[in-house]
Amino acid sequence: MSVTEAFARVLSRSGGSSRAPTLDTSHNIVLYLEDISVSFDGFKALNSLNLYIEAGELRCIIGPNGAGKTTMMDVITGKTRPDEGSAWFGQTIDLLRLTEPEIAKAGIGRKFQKPTVFGSHTVFENLELAMAGDKSVWKILFARLRAEQIARIEEVLETIGLKDHRQVLAGGLSHGQKQWLEIGMLLMQDPELLLVDEPVAGMTPQETEHTAELLVGLAGKRSVVVVEHDMEFVRSIARTVTVLHQGSVLAEGSMQEVQNDPKVVEVYLGD
Template identity: 60%
Template sequence: MTEPVTPTLLYLDNVTVSFDGFKALNALSLALDHTEMRAIIGPNGAGKTTMMDVITGKTRPNQGTVLFEGKHDLTSLDEAEIAELGIGRKFQTPTVFDMHSIEDNLLLALKGERGPFSALLSRHTNQESERIDALLERVRLTAHRQRRAGELSHGQKQWLEIGMLLAQEPKLLLVDEPAAGMTDQETADTADLLRDIAKTRSVVVVEHDMTFVRELDVKVTCLHEGSVLAEGPLDAVSANERVIEVYLGR
């Protein structure tokens, strides 16, 4: 059977996931272009997390197509294989090595052939040092490189984990509620950071904070009951009567 050809980076078509008769995803279709950032919104239970679980191989769909780069069938791969293709996921709660420095957290995450902790026992190369310097600058943590990760604010930990994902050189980042628990300034800085990242790779942001979504200034997809309810610019989606009814309220 010939795989469908698509110019998009990520292509979901007619994806359905059922748990004991409940359809967490119901014939979901979605396409994401290269270097596109997309905001995914919707009420609790809309299928946002299940969608990310399917993309990363944590959950197998009952039916449907999930293609990456037009050729990789994600439904036939495990989580490690999908990560190797260049799909990284950041959960809502930051997962960093609290007792290690920020620099060492990034060193552990660098894409390479070495075992992770052996990286800390050997001197890193000039190329690795330059990569870490660039990552620290990109996630706004250059001044904190020798601090222990556990000393960072919640927002800074979010940035560090995004930096650790970028160290793996992904083509697609899935980011779950990055603005949760942040100060107003951290929220604005995070929007700037994600916009910067989206210049070179694709980003999917699941978020409830509509102020943050507006700052991202990207196409919005609203999910409801496992399907796409509305899609387009935030103003158009926010004005949709069904979106108002099931999610935004009046």
């Protein structure tokens, strides 16, 4: 991938250089989804979904295939428009009035299951390309990094555990390391809410353990929503777990509470 192509992808992720709206979490809620319904050819992917995420919390979302997890994230990030309901980022930002780039600029980052890093660029360059701020092509290609920008990249390298891999081409990283790098690229944009889709799929046990430490470490500094099928991983990081079923919230609480809920056992956890 050329630098120009990489720039174009980063520009689409970051939402450009326009000023982001101010996030108000004075009520300690960063995300409100209320009565959200989405239908596809008669199939109701979301059915009057209500979900509230507190500022700084780590929330795990689980549920069987078709429960509405991906559609929920698509609504939050502007990829899908609901038929009914409201979606607010803090007290004042109406997500349903914003485009996908505007939502990213407002402070919502999403990591998909398959990592999308720039394989022909180093780990350091990937983080540099993802840096929040002026995304004009001249800035990306020719401007020298300021001391505070270098310090920010170093901070993120430390956070994601790739400090010793800064000059390694991203294409040569392991699957888990690519996942961490993509999380780091999102962190460079300083999101208030981070959506992470099945982060440990295909990882080794050691990579899974590091990913758990990484996500737990991010909580408190920002809000993190993790969608995951690996129940052992969820148990290792969960504070509050939300179970989706047929597009609605079936149960919510600690992992132990939802695990012992007869309705959850019936539709999802089984034995």
